[in-house]
Amino acid sequence: MIIIASSLQAVKARIARAAQSVDRQPDEITLLVASKTQPAERVREAWLAGQTIFGENYLQEALAKMPALADLPIEWHFIGPIQSNKTKRIAENFSWVHSVDRVKIADRLAKDRPESLPPLQICLQVNVSGEASKSGVAPEEVAALAAHVVRLPRLRLRGLMAVPELTTATALQRSQFHMLRELFDGLKRDGYELDTLSMGMSEDMDIAIAEGATMVRVGTAILGPRRYLIPEELAARAAR
Ligand SMILES: *Cc1c(COP(=O)(O)O)cnc(C)c1O
Numbered sequence: 001m002i003i004i005a006s007s008l009q010a011v012k013a014r015i016a017r018a019a020q021s022v023d024r025q026p027d028e029i030t031l032l033v034a035s036k037t038q039p040a041e042r043v044r045e046a047w048l049a050g051q052t053i054f055g056e057n058y059l060q061e062a063l064a065k066m067p068a069l070a071d072l073p074i075e076w077h078f079i080g081p082i083q084s085n086k087t088k089r090i091a092e093n094f095s096w097v098h099s100v101d102r103v104k105i106a107d108r109l110a111k112d113r114p115e116s117l118p119p120l121q122i123c124l125q126v127n128v129s130g131e132a133s134k135s136g137v138a139p140e141e142v143a144a145l146a147a148h149v150v151r152l153p154r155l156r157l158r159g160l161m162a163v164p165e166l167t168t169a170t171a172l173q174r175s176q177f178h179m180l181r182e183l184f185d186g187l188k189r190d191g192y193e194l195d196t197l198s199m200g201m202s203e204d205m206d207i208a209i210a211e212g213a214t215m216v217r218v219g220t221a222i223l224g225p226r227r228y229l230i231p232e233e234l235a236a237r238a239a240r
Helices: 004-020 040-048 059-069 084-093 103-112 139-149 170-189 205-210 231-239
Strands: 030-034 053-056 075-078 096-100 120-125 155-161 196-198 215-218
Touching: 004 030, 004 040, 004 205, 040 059, 053 059, 059 075, 059 084, 084 103, 096 103, 096 155, 103 120, 103 139, 103 155, 120 139, 139 155, 139 170, 155 170, 170 196, 170 205, 196 215, 205 215
Parallel strands: 030 053, 030 215, 053 075, 075 096, 096 120, 120 155, 155 196
Antiparallel strands: none
16 A cells, blocks of 8 residues: 555655756645545545645545544645535535636535635636536636636635646647646736646646646545546546
């Protein structure tokens, strides 16, 4: 079994190398550990090794895991597709949501965010690959969604997120990260105060960092193989 403390150190070293190779500071990049399918004990082990930010994709799974970790002040990020009947419990249990891709979901999260909690930190998920199966707002609709979200109470717009195409073609991946970066810079030029470009996973974090990522979401490189395949992976496997 993978020793989490050492894989965490190895990933941090990889982030630092990727940053330095493009003259960025390693501390400009925040590490989120994607813990979907991993049991609470693995999350605790990563916490004990110094990791404080974790991302979950499935509400039911996350809610089942959280009680066993309630003694730890973990910063939970929701990074999976959002159904509108799930917004209440997402707004109650997470600090960040990376996967806002439509007005209806943003409105509901704003309404559902408890007054007793700080504003919910939001990234808009952009469909940079144009794949019909992918979540995310179309690139040409990002500006309108940002204009809507920034005016909602109880939410704070922090930036953009994307999951590029699962491909071994690094040039294609790079162009999709680059597109997200351009959209991010465009919004900042329009006056939005954004600081988060959430992109890069186990396989492609180095390219994402070269293209400007400020947050990478890393699962398998730190926690080891997932316990079961997620729907997106099942679909990709079936298509191969
Ligand atoms: C699973 C997942 C990750 C992490 O993927 P790995 O390849 O395991 O590093 C990052 N972001 C999202 C949205 C995910 O679903």
